[in-house]
Amino acid sequence: MRRRRYPSDMTGAEWALIEALLPPAACEIGRGRPEKHPRREIIDGIRYLVDNGIKWRAMPSDFPPWRTIYGFARRWGAAGVINLVRDQLRRRVRLSSGKTPQAAAVIVDSQSVKASETVSRDSRGYDAGKKINGRKRHIVVDTRGLVLLVMVTPADVTDRNAAKEAFFRLHLMHPEIAIVWADSAYAGGLVDWAKERLDIKIKTVRRPPEAKGFVVLPRRWVVERSLSWIMRARRHCRDHERLPQVSETLITWAAITLMTRRLTRKPTRQPTRASTAATVMAAAA
Template sequence: MPTAVRHRPRRYPSDTTVAEWALLEPLLPVEACQTKTGGHPEKWPRRQIVDAIRYLVDNGAKWRSLPADFPPWQTVYGFFARWNRAGVVAFIRDQLRRHIRTGKGRCPFPVTLIVDSQSVKAASTVGKDSRGYDPGKKINGRKRHFVVDTLGLPVMITVTAGDARDEIMARDLLWRLRLMHPQITQVWADSAYARDLLPTWTADHLWLSLRPVLRPRGARGFVVLPRRWKVERSIGWIMNARRNVRDYERLPAHSEAHLNWAFISLMTKRLTRNGPRTDGWTKKPHAAGEGA
């Protein structure tokens, strides 16, 4: 019989509330001991595992530096890696996104998306085989490619070396989007995605409308661009999670997992908050003509 685990009180801001856990628990896979193939019962409650992952993402701690009131870091890391490899993290992200969309009266499956990229510095733990120099941003590290819906909710996240060109990576990204989300009709992007005849290729091969949002002629400095501001705002949200300020992961897939967990925390808080409140999810009204 497994050793009884003492109850762990909620003490960190990143810990799940009762309402948040009620959302997340049904989305986790069945324990191995309850399947036909069988397995050992899990020693540590899954809520403690999720709280430990959220703590690490929110505070930017090292795995070995998890506070002692969490399960052992090796156990937490094992669940983190297995759930990401099995697609559990992306599944949770997608289910929460659909929940928010239906709650706002939208179709659960978006037809209009917005794509953008972000270059971040990489720590010494990131190998040379998965990092590169972005001459445009003058950053040696990795590049994150985000696809969000018109509410700014994540649909797909891909992490590559920093020297990956947007218009080249977009071909693979849009191809996977077409396979996984056949209902999509148009994608908004910045001017970098208009190079290399990408809009023509997208229309001919994927039957998608790739529509670049260009800066106003003569504009200097930062300018809020229609539609594109939503993906830029989403990037700003997840940068509040300290683990995402710089890339520390040896595997790009684990970088993607940290980004997804940051979005998951945002969405569970959005779904369980009490009373009227203005925050990032509802800061601006849905503008006419910006898609579903």
């Protein structure tokens, strides 16, 4: 096992959370050879790439080969393993904060980001409103800002058109969701379509007409905060992935890292009333 040396490396508590959610290795069910590299090092490599924004080929030598790490990321993403880990961790975070394990109301928004030259022409587009040539990330979060769904499309796909597919996926995975808060880009015929086809009520949160400058809008600030959390991972400041599915997987890994750190964070000790009084008396003396 390699020595833990990077800020993105998992702690023992984080690894315990994720290890229990991973599928068994093929050799454990009699269908393949033993895995050459420990899974903890594989996940540490994925987290290092997401956190630092390096190229796959620039993986440090103390990690397993980059092709191995990339292969695990692709296979786990295609098999739905990453989404399962994300959903289970989200339930634990909600329970730890006194919420129900499932969310009945969510918030949706999109974010256009520039794409590198590695992104092919057929999976990128030009967002004329934001003047960005690249891709668009559509994200759905609960009222705590925890990610439920990530979908990546070319930037020229409108929010209304992408929302139909996103809401359909959301309804299949989370049929308990009844309310979606969104901005005015999701208004119009999409509201009637979602109510008739999916029994989901879309509530648009509009900017007050008399407002000037920056205004914090109810509900919408939650998803904006989640997007800022994801952007802290330098890999997501620009889209570098050839396949949109890989981009979705790496964005989900950023959300998983946030949740594992929140679940394993040591609580800060609040000063008791007696210790506060003793401190005041000592200062007075």
